[in-house]
Amino acid sequence: MVKICCIGAGYVGGPTMAVIAYKCPDIEVAVVDISVPRISAWNSDQLPIYEPGLDDVVKHCRCKNLFFSTDVEKHVFEADIVFVSVNTPTKTRGLGAGKAADLTYWESAARMIADVSKSDKIVVEKSTVPVKTAEAIEKILTHNSKGINYQILSNPEFLAEGTAIQDLFNPDRVLIGGRETPEGYKAVKALKDVYSHWVPEDRILTTNLWSAELSKLAANAFLAQRISSVNAMSALCEATGADVSQVAYAVGTDSRIGPKFLNASVGFGGSCFQKDILNLVYICECNGLPEVAEYWKQVIKINDYQKSRFVNRIVSSMFNTVANKKVAILGFAFKKDTGDTRETPAIDVCQGLLGDKAQLSIYDPQPMSPTTKKKVHCVWDAYEATKDAHAVCILTEWDEFKKLDFQRIYDNMQKPAFVFDGRNVVDANKLREIGFIVYSIGKPLDAWLKDLPAVA
Numbered sequence: 001m002v003k004i005c006c007i008g009a010g011y012v013g014g015p016t017m018a019v020i021a022y023k024c025p026d027i028e029v030a031v032v033d034i035s036v037p038r039i040s041a042w043n044s045d046q047l048p049i050y051e052p053g054l055d056d057v058v059k060h061c062r063c064k065n066l067f068f069s070t071d072v073e074k075h076v077f078e079a080d081i082v083f084v085s086v087n088t089p090t091k092t093r094g095l096g097a098g099k100a101a102d103l104t105y106w107e108s109a110a111r112m113i114a115d116v117s118k119s120d121k122i123v124v125e126k127s128t129v130p131v132k133t134a135e136a137i138e139k140i141l142t143h144n145s146k147g148i149n150y151q152i153l154s155n156p157e158f159l160a161e162g163t164a165i166q167d168l169f170n171p172d173r174v175l176i177g178g179r180e181t182p183e184g185y186k187a188v189k190a191l192k193d194v195y196s197h198w199v200p201e202d203r204i205l206t207t208n209l210w211s212a213e214l215s216k217l218a219a220n221a222f223l224a225q226r227i228s229s230v231n232a233m234s235a236l237c238e239a240t241g242a243d244v245s246q247v248a249y250a251v252g253t254d255s256r257i258g259p260k261f262l263n264a265s266v267g268f269g270g271s272c273f274q275k276d277i278l279n280l281v282y283i284c285e286c287n288g289l290p291e292v293a294e295y296w297k298q299v300i301k302i303n304d305y306q307k308s309r310f311v312n313r314i315v316s317s318m319f320n321t322v323a324n325k326k327v328a329i330l331g332f333a334f335k336k337d338t339g340d341t342r343e344t345p346a347i348d349v350c351q352g353l354l355g356d357k358a359q360l361s362i363y364d365p366q367p368m369s370p371t372t373k374k375k376v377h378c379v380w381d382a383y384e385a386t387k388d389a390h391a392v393c394i395l396t397e398w399d400e401f402k403k404l405d406f407q408r409i410y411d412n413m414q415k416p417a418f419v420f421d422g423r424n425v426v427d428a429n430k431l432r433e434i435g436f437i438v439y440s441i442g443k444p445l446d447a448w449l450k451d452l453p454a455v456a
């Protein structure tokens with residue numbers, strides 16, 4: 001029986017390995033982590049992450065061919081294939097701080113693999129890493145190899161949170177990069193055999209190591225660029241009376257452009273887009289390509305602009321001050337159907353409003369982390385959040401926000417009552433009929449808002 005071990009039981013390691021175990025009953029999969037609470041949660045009824053469909057997949061294989069453990073060394077020792085899916089955040093200190101990927105966790109995982117291994121292993125980069133990381137990992141492993149043969153593969157993950165199980169069951173493609181040597185091809189084939197249990201052959205792409213590593217950063221940069229492009233258009237729409245949804249639809253019907261990922265928003269968030277673009281920018285700079293670096297940096301600049309533009313809209317609409325006014329925040333997660341609040345645009349919007357001394361009352365359908373709860377006032381119901389508020393800000397596109405009784409909300413709010421829709425989820429005209437003053441990203445402006453400055 002092939003044995004797989006995955007180091008890192010996070011948003012990627014957990015769901016990815018659960019699906020491998022589910023689709024490959026002949027393979028034994030162990031997911032290991034240094035975090036005891038995380039592993040305990042994976043072994044309980046309350047999984048550490050919320051992802052539609054994940055519970056069923058985990059329940060189906062846990063303790064059969066899927067195991068979660070803190071005994072990292074034992075499972076690495078036993079494995080034929082070791083996936084490394086540890087976090088690779090942006091460096092906060094030292095060389096490349098604020099841009100480069102912090103590979104501390106990766107390096108310590110690689111050193112541990114070298115320490116405990118007694119047999120040949122395929123080591124798979126699942127984390128998103130800078131191009132050429134495989135070379136560094138190879139050096140760490142081979143310098144400590146004790147005669148063991150390691151093959152490094154790059155197998156970046158393209159799942160999106162909220163649709164992880166769907167994405168893993170039916171991926172657009174699986175990408176595997178390896179060394180162009182006989183041993184390298186053999187390792188690529190071994191990993192391909194795992195995915196071929198359920199992924200059609202023509203969707204498993206094989207490349208050299210560097211193409212696979214760079215394709216992951218490129219894919220995230222292209223996706224984020226589309227959002228910044230439509231968000232840049234949203235500002236122009238507001239200035240001209242065009243409607244960003246109509247523009248996006250018209251643009252997206254061109255088959256060369258395509259309709260997906262063109263929803264204007266308060267800005268993109270999540271743990272990866274910004275981190276991966278910063279990483280790309282840093283790699284460009286290190287390779288003497290400042291113009292290319294500047295090009296990608298602009299995607300982040302527009303995203304920051306979009307978030308501050310939204311805050312400025314709120315403050316300027318409400319007589320230029322939100323001091324001591326209750327503002328209800330509906331949605332804190334970085335997108336719907338996830339409990340993840342990492343790098344959510346809601347953090348920047350809330351900070352902006354708190355900077356103007358607003359009193360925030362936050363409601364998200366998913367429970368907030370204890371750290372977030374300590375910093376802001378969270379409530380368990382949208383009606384409680386909006387009671388006596390001057391304004392409602394919608395920051396995540398949860399479906400339940402579309403179904404709220406806005407007449408009830410209006411009746412219980414201070415007047416004039418404002419709605420700032422950062423996700424274009426509500427029917428603005430219906431809300432206007434109730435009496436709200438409504439701002440929707442990239443949509444024709446209310447008379448109230450028209451003459452106010454959009455950006456201070």
Ligand SMILES: NC(=O)C1=CN([C@@H]2O[C@H](COP(=O)(O)OP(=O)(O)OC[C@H]3O[C@@H](n4cnc5c(N)ncnc54)[C@H](O)[C@@H]3O)[C@@H](O)[C@H]2O)C=CC1
Nearest residue numbers: 008009010011012033034035086087088105109127128157
């Ligand atoms: N979150 C997402 O949707 C996606 C993330 N990625 C990439 O996948 C990687 C992992 O991301 P997430 O799963 O979101 O991170 P995460 O932070 O949820 O999980 C990483 C886990 O690795 C563990 N860990 C760190 N060092 C360790 C070590 N030496 N030994 C054992 N465990 C260790 C941590 O305790 C943590 O539980 C990142 O590189 C990210 O860019 C790629 C595609 C999607």
Ligand SMILES: O=C(O)[C@H]1O[C@H](OP(=O)(O)OP(=O)(O)OC[C@H]2O[C@@H](n3ccc(=O)[nH]c3=O)[C@H](O)[C@@H]2O)[C@H](O)[C@@H](O)[C@@H]1O
Nearest residue numbers: 157158159160161227261262263265268269270272334335
């Ligand atoms: O490397 C990663 O971590 C992953 O990053 C993204 O996945 P994720 O961040 O989970 O979620 P997305 O659906 O891409 O959304 C990212 C952000 O963009 C925003 N967004 C998305 C689409 C859109 O049209 N408009 C928009 O503002 C979302 O609300 C969210 O804040 C990519 O979609 C995945 O392919 C990739 O694997």
